[in-house]
Amino acid sequence: MSKVKDMALADEGIRKIKWVQKHMPVLEHIKKQFEEEKPFEGITIGSCLHLEPKTVNLGLTLQAGGAEVAMTGCNPLSTHDDAAAGGAALGLNIYGWREQSETEYYSTINDVLSHKPDIIIDDGADMILTIHEKRPDLLKTIMGACEETTTGVHRLEGMHADGALKFPVVAVNDAYTKYLFDNRYGTGQSSLDAIMGTTNMLIAGKNVVVCGYGWCGRGVASRADGLGANVIVTEVDPIRALEARMDGFRVMTIREAVKIADLIITVTGNIDIIKGDDFKYMKDGCLLANSGHFNVEINREDLESQSVAVEEVRESIEMFVMEDGRKLYLLADGRLVNLAAARGQGHPAEIMDMSFAVQALSAKYILENDLPIDVMKAPDSIDDTVARLKLKAMGIEIDSLSDTQESYLANWAQGT
Ligand SMILES: NC(=O)c1ccc[n+]([C@@H]2O[C@H](COP(=O)([O-])OP(=O)(O)OC[C@H]3O[C@@H](n4cnc5c(N)ncnc54)[C@H](O)[C@@H]3O)[C@@H](O)[C@H]2O)c1
Ligand SMILES: N[C@@H](CCSC[C@H]1O[C@@H](n2cnc3c(=O)[nH]cnc32)[C@H](O)[C@@H]1O)C(=O)O
Incomplete structure (x- = not known):
C-alpha cells in the first residue's frame, strides 16, 4: 500500500x-x-x-x-x-x-x-x-x-x-x-549547492554570515570560504566562537553581522536566530537561508509583519518588500534549504x-x-x-598497531 x-x-x-x-x-x-x-x-x-x-x-x-x-x-x-x-x-x-x-x-x-x-x-x-x-x-x-x-x-x-x-x-x-561527515561535509556541500542552484548567484566576494559553529556550521563556513566568500560566524558558545576565529573567520554578534550580510545561513537548531529588529538593519538584497531544523531559526512572522508585500520571485525564493523599500529574500520558506528548496538534493x-x-x-x-x-x-x-x-x-588502507605499540600505549610506568 x-x-x-x-x-x-x-x-x-x-x-x-x-x-x-x-x-x-x-x-x-x-x-x-x-x-x-x-x-x-x-x-x-x-x-x-x-x-x-x-x-x-x-x-x-x-x-x-x-x-x-x-x-x-x-x-x-x-x-x-x-x-x-x-x-x-x-x-x-x-x-x-x-x-x-x-x-x-x-x-x-x-x-x-x-x-x-x-x-x-x-x-x-x-x-x-x-x-x-x-x-x-x-x-x-x-x-x-x-x-x-x-x-x-x-x-x-x-x-x-x-x-x-x-x-x-x-x-x-x-x-x-x-555527525563528523554528514553534519559537516554533507551540510556544507548540500547547503551551498542548494543556495547556488536556487539563486543562480555568485558566492565569491559576498559577506556570508553563518549562524552557529557546530558540526553543520563549520561545514557551511568552510565550503563558503572555499568558494571565495568573506565568512562571518555568530555563536553563543565561547569555545566554538574561539574555534571559528582561529579557523580564520570573523566572529561578531548577530546584530553587527546582519548589517553587512549579503547571505545569512542559520544552522543552530535553535529558535529566533534572526528576528525582530534584525530585519531593519539588513542591506537591500540580503538572502536568508536556514539549514538547521524546522522553520523556526528565521522568524518569518516578524519578517512578514515588517514587510508591505511578499512575492515568489523565483522557485523557492520569496521577496519581502520592507516599508523603506529594501527587498529581503527568504529561501525555501526558511526550512532547511538543502532539502526543502525545489533544487535541494x-x-x-x-x-x-x-x-x-x-x-x-x-x-x-x-x-x-x-x-x-x-x-x-x-x-x-x-x-x-x-x-x-x-x-x-574508497581503496584506502591504514596501518594497525604492532604488539609493542599496543603494550607501550597501555604502559603507564615508562617515562622519559
Ligand atoms: N540541513 C541538514 O541536512 C542538517 C544536517 C545535520 C543536522 N542538521 C540540523 O542542523 C542543526 C545544527 O546541527 P549541529 O549538528 O551543527 O549542532 P551543534 O549542536 O553541533 O551546533 C549548533 C551550534 O549552534 C550554536 N547556537 C545555538 N544558539 C545560537 C544562537 N542563538 N546564535 C548563534 N549560535 C547558536 C551552538 O552554540 C552550537 O555551537 C540541528 O538542528 C540539526 O538537527 C541539519
Ligand atoms: N524534520 C526535520 C529534520 C531535520 S533534517 C536533518 C537531517 O537530514 C538528513 N539528511 C540530509 N540530507 C539528506 C538526504 O539527502 N536524504 C535523507 N536525509 C538527509 C541529515 O542526516 C540530517 O541529520 C526538519 O525537517 O527540519
Whole structure:
C-alpha cells in the first residue's frame, strides 16, 4: 500500500535510486549481508526520513533483510515525488509527496503507524512524539527507535529527562561516522549547492554570515570560504566562537553581522536566530537561508509583519518588500534549504552511505538487544564497521598497531 503523487514517475525514480546505489557501497555491502541473514524477517520498520532516492535505498536495504518497510517524509517540502513512486514500485509502503500541508504531513505519519511498526527510524522526532501523544497503543510492541539528527536527539533527551520517553532510542546522529561527515561535509556541500542552484548567484566576494559553529556550521563556513566568500560566524558558545576565529573567520554578534550580510545561513537548531529588529538593519538584497531544523531559526512572522508585500520571485525564493523599500529574500520558506528548496538534493550519496549504514546497523542492534529506556549512542563497533567498510570501498588502507605499540600505549610506568 502506498500514497504518492503519481506512479507514472516511478521509472524516473528508479533510475535515480539506481544511480545513488552505485555511490553507496557501504549500504550495498550491508544489503547483501541482510539478504543472506534475513535479520528482520517478521519485523515491520516504520521511518520518517526525507523521502528521496538515498532514503529509498535504506528502505530497500531493510526490505532485503526481510522487513516490511513503511516510509514517510520528515519535512513537508523535502519529498522527491519520483523517488517516492520508485520506492512504491519496488515494494516499499511509501506515504508522502512534496508540498504537504501540516495536516497531510501528520496524516502520512499516521499511515506509517497503521502498519504497527516494531522499530522506528525518525529524523527530528516527529514520529516518535506522535506515537507517544496519539498512538500510545503502539508503545507496548515498539522495540526501539533510531534518531537521525541533532535536534531530534535533543528533543528525545528532553523527553527522557522528563520521564516521558517510553522506549529505547539509539542516537544515530551521535555516531562519529554520522555527525563528523554528514553534519559537516554533507551540510556544507548540500547547503551551498542548494543556495547556488536556487539563486543562480555568485558566492565569491559576498559577506556570508553563518549562524552557529557546530558540526553543520563549520561545514557551511568552510565550503563558503572555499568558494571565495568573506565568512562571518555568530555563536553563543565561547569555545566554538574561539574555534571559528582561529579557523580564520570573523566572529561578531548577530546584530553587527546582519548589517553587512549579503547571505545569512542559520544552522543552530535553535529558535529566533534572526528576528525582530534584525530585519531593519539588513542591506537591500540580503538572502536568508536556514539549514538547521524546522522553520523556526528565521522568524518569518516578524519578517512578514515588517514587510508591505511578499512575492515568489523565483522557485523557492520569496521577496519581502520592507516599508523603506529594501527587498529581503527568504529561501525555501526558511526550512532547511538543502532539502526543502525545489533544487535541494540533500547530502551527497557518499555521505548518506555512512549515515544510513549506521541506521541499518542500529536497527539490527535494537532488534538483537534488550535495551533499556534511554537515549544512547550506537555501540563503537558500529562506527568501527562503517568506517572500515568506507575506507575499503574508497581503496584506502591504514596501518594497525604492532604488539609493542599496543603494550607501550597501555604502559603507564615508562617515562622519559
Ligand atoms: N540541513 C541538514 O541536512 C542538517 C544536517 C545535520 C543536522 N542538521 C540540523 O542542523 C542543526 C545544527 O546541527 P549541529 O549538528 O551543527 O549542532 P551543534 O549542536 O553541533 O551546533 C549548533 C551550534 O549552534 C550554536 N547556537 C545555538 N544558539 C545560537 C544562537 N542563538 N546564535 C548563534 N549560535 C547558536 C551552538 O552554540 C552550537 O555551537 C540541528 O538542528 C540539526 O538537527 C541539519
Ligand atoms: N524534520 C526535520 C529534520 C531535520 S533534517 C536533518 C537531517 O537530514 C538528513 N539528511 C540530509 N540530507 C539528506 C538526504 O539527502 N536524504 C535523507 N536525509 C538527509 C541529515 O542526516 C540530517 O541529520 C526538519 O525537517 O527540519
